[in-house]
Structure formats: C-alpha cells, structure tokens
Amino acid sequence: MNGLKLPSYRGDIINSESFTEEARRNNPWRMLDAYHQSTQTLNILRAFATGGYADISRLHAWNLDFVEKSEEGSRYRKLASKVDESLRFMKAIGVNTESATFKQAQFYTAHECLLLSYEQALTRQDSTTGKWYDCSAHMLWIGERTRQLDGAHLEFTRGIGNPLGVKISDKITPEELLEVIDNLNPNNIPGRLSLIVRMGADKLREKLPALIRAVQKEGRFVVWVSDPVHGNTIKADNGLKTRPFEKIRDELRAFFDVHDQMGTHPGGVHLEMTGKDVTECIGGTIQDIKVDDLNKRYHTHCDPRLNGVQALELAFLIAERMRSRTGLPPLFNDA
Numbered sequence: 001m002n003g004l005k006l007p008s009y010r011g012d013i014i015n016s017e018s019f020t021e022e023a024r025r026n027n028p029w030r031m032l033d034a035y036h037q038s039t040q041t042l043n044i045l046r047a048f049a050t051g052g053y054a055d056i057s058r059l060h061a062w063n064l065d066f067v068e069k070s071e072e073g074s075r076y077r078k079l080a081s082k083v084d085e086s087l088r089f090m091k092a093i094g095v096n097t098e099s100a101t102f103k104q105a106q107f108y109t110a111h112e113c114l115l116l117s118y119e120q121a122l123t124r125q126d127s128t129t130g131k132w133y134d135c136s137a138h139m140l141w142i143g144e145r146t147r148q149l150d151g152a153h154l155e156f157t158r159g160i161g162n163p164l165g166v167k168i169s170d171k172i173t174p175e176e177l178l179e180v181i182d183n184l185n186p187n188n189i190p191g192r193l194s195l196i197v198r199m200g201a202d203k204l205r206e207k208l209p210a211l212i213r214a215v216q217k218e219g220r221f222v223v224w225v226s227d228p229v230h231g232n233t234i235k236a237d238n239g240l241k242t243r244p245f246e247k248i249r250d251e252l253r254a255f256f257d258v259h260d261q262m263g264t265h266p267g268g269v270h271l272e273m274t275g276k277d278v279t280e281c282i283g284g285t286i287q288d289i290k291v292d293d294l295n296k297r298y299h300t301h302c303d304p305r306l307n308g309v310q311a312l313e314l315a316f317l318i319a320e321r322m323r324s325r326t327g328l329p330p331l332f333n334d335a
Contacts, residue, residue, distance in 0.1 A: 228252045233303075245313075
C-alpha cells in the first residue's frame with residue numbers, strides 16, 4: 001500500500017487489521033484476549049441455555065419478527081404452530097412440559113483448529129483415563145487448506161480425544177479421503193469424525209456420490225455435514241466478497257438430494273452466520289439483499305455471513321425438508 005509492504009492480517013487472535021508495522025506484528029497477548037472473550041461468550045450461552053430462554057414454548061417469541069415481516073415470512077408460521085399444537089397435546093395427556101427437557105438446551109461449541117500454539121496451550125490430559133483433550137472447544141475441525149496428510153494439523157488432532165471434523169471440497173479423491181479418515185479415526189469409532197462438505201451445488205452432485213460409495217464400501221463410520229456457505233463465495237461488482245443466498249440454498253438441496261439417492265443420512269449443517277442484521281450475503285426471499293445493499297452494514301473482516309433473517313429462512317427450509325423425509329405431507333411448497 002503506497003509502496004509499503006507489510007505482513008497480511010491473520011485475524012484478531014494474531015494481529016490487527018490496521019496497516020501499520022506495529023499492528024501487523026504477531027502479538028501473542030492477543031491469544032489471551034481471545035480466550036477471555038470466548039469465556040465471556042460461553043457464560044452468556046450457559047445462561048441462555050439453562051435460564052429459560054431455551055424454553056420450547058417460546059418458539060413463537062423467537063421467530064415473531066421473522067414471520068411477521070412479510071407475506072413470505074408468515075407462511076413459516078404454520079410450522080411453528082405445529083410445535084405449539086404438539087405441546088398442547090402433550091400437556092393434555094399429562095406430559096410435564098415444565099421439566100428441564102422442555103425448558104433447557106444442551107449447547108456444544110466448535111471451532112477450526114487453526115492456530116496450533118493456542119490449541120496446544122489449552123490441551124490437557126485426563127487424569128482418570130490418560131487421554132488428551134483440547135479444552136478450547138468440544139469439537140475441533142480442520143480446514144480444507146490444512147488437512148494435508150503429512151501436516152501438523154492432522155498430527156495434532158489425531159492425538160486428542162475430542163470429536164473431530166474435516167472440511168472437504170471437490171478437490172479430494174476417494175482414496176485421499178479414506179486416508180484422512182484412517183488418520184483421524186483409526187479405530188473407526190462412530191461419532192468421532194464428521195466430514196464437512198463444501199463444494200457448490202453442481203460439483204457436489206458430481207463428486208459426493210463417489211466419496212460416499214468409497215466410505216460405505218470400506219465400512220467407515222462418519223457423520224456427513226453440509227457447509228453450503230463457504231463454497232459459494234463470489235466477488236461482487238463493487239469489489240466486496242459476498243455469497244448468494246440462492247447458491248447456498250441450492251447446495252443444501254443438492255446435499256439432501258444426494259443422500260436420498262445414496263440411502264445415507266445427512267447428519268448436520270454448518271452455517272457461517274450472525275444474529276446481527278448485516279448485509280454481507282446477497283439474496284433471500286424475505287429481505288432480498290442486492291449488491292448495492294452490501295455497503296449498508298458490511299461488518300465482516302473476512303468471511304461474509306448470513307444475517308439472522310437469512311439464517312432463520314434456511315432453518316425453516318431445512319425443517320421442511322426433514323419433515324418430507326419422514327413421509328409427512330409438506331406444510332407449504334418451497335419456491
């Protein structure tokens with residue numbers, strides 16, 4: 001910039017985005033800041049999960065703004081009403097809906113195992129079993145760019161007892177995938193390893209079936225998870241990175257379609273999202289964010305995120321798709 005060359009911004013846990021030599025220098029004290037901020041966030045999550053906010057009877061309150069914002073949003077009220085109807089039925093037959101099962105939620109955390117010096121500092125040995133666990137999160141996952149078979153990230157994670165995940169794109173071959181699986185889960189423990197798929201809809205339909213067949217043939221236990229956000233990043237005409245909602249939705253559909261065809265189970269969805277009303281991903285039925293809207297509330301330093309309304313819309317679409325997998329009639333037609 002203006003003839004000055006400095007190290008890249010690597011995230012707040014390492015350095016600062018400000019373009020000065022001091023700001024771009026690696027600062028290990030930032031890891032302590034990240035740790036304390038994470039601790040505060042966990043305390044908030046614990047309070048919400050056990051303090052009544054997770055009460056399932058509050059379903060309408062959680063989604064009220066969303067379903068009332070437009071005619072399109074109000075169609076989702078049917079799904080929420082079904083939950084209310086089920087709760088009333090359970091109360092009528094004597095089920096105690098005031099118990100913790102209905103009032104509280106279990107909440108688990110995960111993040112990318114990227115900065116190994118941070119992860120190593122938070123790794124502890126269980127005194128009763130002798131196993132090692134990374135206490136920075138319940139689940140650790142490895143990115144597409146750091147899953148090399150001879151790399152440090154696989155070597156670190158294979159030695160800890162946490163549930164693990166690994167991102168896979170269309171670049172991975174069935175043979176390489178099996179090597180990654182055997183590296184991270186040599187004892188083939190069910191639930192130990194999640195494969196987080198990020199390919200884009202077209203490539204997913206083309207590449208995922210062969211990967212599923214290879215895993216099935218070798219009898220490997222994995223959880224298949226869709227990451228429909230990361231594989232659909234584009235640069236808008238104004239120079240900002242963004243992700244089209246329609247592309248994210250299409251990849252989710254493709255993920256479910258392929259598993260339906262293969263007779264396998266779609267085990268989860270990973271979304272890049274925030275509860276804030278940002279304008280970072282274009283599209284959506286409710287808001288329909290345009291490229292010209294991106295500058296209004298584009299707050300991310302790195303990855304564009306779905307906002308709260310866009311994420312809720314996807315959640316309802318997923319719920320409807322899961323309902324159709326059970327053989328129940330649809331509540332509405334998906335446009």
